[in-house]
Amino acid sequence: MVTRLAALAGAVPDPELPMVTLADLGVLRSVRRGHEEGPVVVELAPTWLGCPAVETMAEDIRRTLRAHGVPEVTVRTVLDPPWRTDDITAEGRRKLAAAGIAPPRAGGPVFVGLPAPPVPCPRCGSTDTTVLSRFSGTLCRALRRCAACREPFDHMKER
Amino acid sequence: MTAPALTESEREAALALGDDALILSHRLAEWAGHAPVLEEEVALANLALDLLGQARALLSLAGDEDELAFRRDARDFRNLQLVEQPNGDFAHTVVRQLFHATWQELLYAQLAAGGGPFAAIAAHAAPETRYHRDHAVTWTLRLGDGTAESHARTGRAVRALWRFTGELFEPVPGLAGTDPGGLRAAWTERVTETLRAATLPVPEAPPPPTAWSAGGGRRGIHTEPFGRLLAEMQHLHRSHPGAAW
Numbered sequence: 001m002v003t004r005l006a007a008l009a010g011a012v013p014d015p016e017l018p019m020v021t022l023a024d025l026g027v028l029r030s031v032r033r034g035h036e037e038g039p040v041v042v043e044l045a046p047t048w049l050g051c052p053a054v055e056t057m058a059e060d061i062r063r064t065l066r067a068h069g070v071p072e073v074t075v076r077t078v079l080d081p082p083w084r085t086d087d088i089t090a091e092g093r094r095k096l097a098a099a100g101i102a103p104p105r106a107g108g109p110v111f112v113g114l115p116a117p118p119v120p121c122p123r124c125g126s127t128d129t130t131v132l133s134r135f136s137g138t139l140c141r142a143l144r145r146c147a148a149c150r151e152p153f154d155h156m157k158e159r
Numbered sequence: 160m161t162a163p164a165l166t167e168s169e170r171e172a173a174l175a176l177g178d179d180a181l182i183l184s185h186r187l188a189e190w191a192g193h194a195p196v197l198e199e200e201v202a203l204a205n206l207a208l209d210l211l212g213q214a215r216a217l218l219s220l221a222g223d224e225d226e227l228a229f230r231r232d233a234r235d236f237r238n239l240q241l242v243e244q245p246n247g248d249f250a251h252t253v254v255r256q257l258f259h260a261t262w263q264e265l266l267y268a269q270l271a272a273g274g275g276p277f278a279a280i281a282a283h284a285a286p287e288t289r290y291h292r293d294h295a296v297t298w299t300l301r302l303g304d305g306t307a308e309s310h311a312r313t314g315r316a317v318r319a320l321w322r323f324t325g326e327l328f329e330p331v332p333g334l335a336g337t338d339p340g341g342l343r344a345a346w347t348e349r350v351t352e353t354l355r356a357a358t359l360p361v362p363e364a365p366p367p368p369t370a371w372s373a374g375g376g377r378r379g380i381h382t383e384p385f386g387r388l389l390a391e392m393q394h395l396h397r398s399h400p401g402a403a404w
Contacts, residue, residue: 046283048209048212048287049209049213049280049283049284049287050208050209050210050211050212050213050215050287051212052208079216079279079280079282080278080279080282080283082283082285108286109286109289109290111289111293132198133198133202134202134290134293134294135201135202135204135205135206135294136201136205137201139208143198157290159286159287
């Protein structure tokens with residue numbers, strides 16, 4: 001039963017990146033139910049601390065579970081351990097790339113002056129890409145440009 | 160979020176760090192519509208939103224976030240005087256970011272390792288502060304080692320804001336396990352390295368806590384521009400108590 005509820009909550013799409021689910025992103029930490037028919041407690045990890053999508057995610061989880069017959073749902077935000085881009089599943093990475101967003105590189109943040117593995121262009125696959133800005137339309141993304149196909153693209157930045 | 164019970168000094172510390180994040184977030188948000196290029200418009204808004212996320216988490220440890228943000232008067236705010244300083248030109252904002260983000264990254268690393276009531280928030284925000292420093296360092300290098308005009312403006316900003324840096328290293332009683340001396344040494348080293356690389360003159364090390372320097376923000380003493388910042392930040396909530404989106 002709880003497995004089914006976890007699958008339902010995990011299938012909720014991200015409000016800002018609807019091509020990936022909460023399970024793909026690795027933000028769903030646990031779904032618990034003390035007893036059959038009892039209240040359900042969902043633990044959700046925020047991605048970036050200021051990300052306004054967290055509140056929408058919580059509301060979407062509550063609405064989904066209520067629609068499947070759970071009358072009382074509590075969504076708790078948990079910070080510990082902090083969410084990392086390495087928590088995104090292989091499936092999540094594939095879906096991001098397919099939607100034109102370069103997935104984060106494994107291993108965490110990469111900064112100026114440090115050797116960095118390339119970020120391949122999600123459109124043409126060229127590794128000849130450069131950072132235009134470390135900040136883009138949402139907190140979790142950076143803006144890059146591909147020198148081969150000349151297209152700008154978003155890159156989910158590592159953390 | 161489940162809030163651990165705080166001692167009175169820890170609550171003061173939550174206000175100090177939460178107010179730093181809130182007030183700097185507000186200052187950065189003032190750039191909306193005024194940034195020099197579109198990418199910076201987006202970058203400054205991102206920095207502001209990261210800080211607002213920290214502010215909400217920290218102030219929620221101390222009480223009701225909205226009540227604390229919108230219903231306190233200037234003397235009840237515990238933020239550093241550095242973060243309330245007006246934006247000035249873009250170089251001025253970049254240097255304020257350099258001083259603050261370098262300090263915050265080091266402090267949050269200490270807090271995350273210390274295991275106290277702020278460890279989880281600090282650990283979560285740590286990679287964000289690293290991006291903030293990266294942004295500030297990149298621009299300091301570009302402006303300092305840029306044109307004669309950008310060099311002069313950045314040097315002016317360093318001189319104007321330096322006097323607010325001594326306050327960064329005043330011990331905050333509720334932040335047990337942090338090491339203000341170590342923080343000061345590491346901060347001075349990093350900032351010095353960046354200023355040198357940016358061909359900017361490096362002022363003398365920040366004044367020791369025993370010498371006079373600007374400060375008092377942690378005790379509720381603020382500089383003149385702070386009242387106008389609060390008026391803008393709070394007027395909507397105070398004019399329409401209880402209003403919601």
